[in-house]
Amino acid sequence: MEWTDTALVLRVGRFRETDLWLRLLSCHRGVFSAFAFGGSRSRRRFCGCLDLLNTVSCRVKSTRNGSYLALQEGVLIRGPRRLRSDWRRLGIAMNCARFLETLGVTREGASAAFALLEDVLELMEGESSPHPLFPLFFRLRLASEQGFAPTLDKCGICGTRITAPGRFIVNEGELRCQNCHTTRGRYIVDIPGRALDVLRIVQQESPALWNADGLSLAERRCCARVIDEFVQYHLGIAWEEGRFRRI
Ligand SMILES: [Zn+2]
Numbered sequence: 001m002e003w004t005d006t007a008l009v010l011r012v013g014r015f016r017e018t019d020l021w022l023r024l025l026s027c028h029r030g031v032f033s034a035f036a037f038g039g040s041r042s043r044r045r046f047c048g049c050l051d052l053l054n055t056v057s058c059r060v061k062s063t064r065n066g067s068y069l070a071l072q073e074g075v076l077i078r079g080p081r082r083l084r085s086d087w088r089r090l091g092i093a094m095n096c097a098r099f100l101e102t103l104g105v106t107r108e109g110a111s112a113a114f115a116l117l118e119d120v121l122e123l124m125e126g127e128s129s130p131h132p133l134f135p136l137f138f139r140l141r142l143a144s145e146q147g148f149a150p151t152l153d154k155c156g157i158c159g160t161r162i163t164a165p166g167r168f169i170v171n172e173g174e175l176r177c178q179n180c181h182t183t184r185g186r187y188i189v190d191i192p193g194r195a196l197d198v199l200r201i202v203q204q205e206s207p208a209l210w211n212a213d214g215l216s217l218a219e220r221r222c223c224a225r226v227i228d229e230f231v232q233y234h235l236g237i238a239w240e241e242g243r244f245r246r247i
Helices: 087-103 106-127 133-144 192-202 216-235
Strands: 002-015 019-026 030-036 055-062 069-078 150-154 166-168 174-176 188-191 236-240 243-246
Touching: 002 069, 002 106, 019 087, 019 106, 030 106, 087 106, 087 133, 087 236, 087 243, 106 133, 133 192, 133 216, 150 166, 150 192, 166 236, 188 192, 188 216, 192 216, 216 236
Parallel strands: 030 069, 150 174
Antiparallel strands: 002 019, 002 055, 019 030, 055 069, 166 174, 166 188, 236 243
16 A cells, blocks of 8 residues: 655654664654665655654555555655754754654544644744743643643533632543532642633644743743643653653
């Protein structure tokens, strides 16, 4: 079987002298692995486009017994420039890409995940300085789009709209209003109103609007804790010692 799709390069590894192994995020098929035989040499078939975070139009073929995919041809659509020389921005973009790869993306979620990562890469090329919490915000947004959306606008029990501070129940993935407060359980985080506003923006708006500059240190820590605990509990992914780990 052979198909062509637009894909983002998430990871590149070399095996044997001229062959490459890649992880890609396809616009229609989600995350997949493929070999590119002769990938580090063949300018005719790959035009030197198999670099990290490049967007590539690729032609892919599965082997006769279907045991692996092989990249037949790649054409560069666009590649980041600023990221290649700005280590901080590259670190943020790679952290987002690694999280996406660890979570995995199904066919159903592929186009949303692809558009989100493209938005992130476009933002990193621009002038605005990404907030230090950006990688965490990305985790919340991607999780929300891939079917793990915490409810951050109303009480999970009575449905009352919550605008002020809310009590977040991590294991339920939802807020409680003052009337339905629960005091038991380990997984409780009280979220100040302004932090809640920022988390809602992250869930709904473009990455260009994700900003925590107006928050106090305590409010930022609260955002980080909510996202971190939510992702660990519901997606089983922890960020430890510089890498994502399935727990
Ligand atoms: Zn309630």
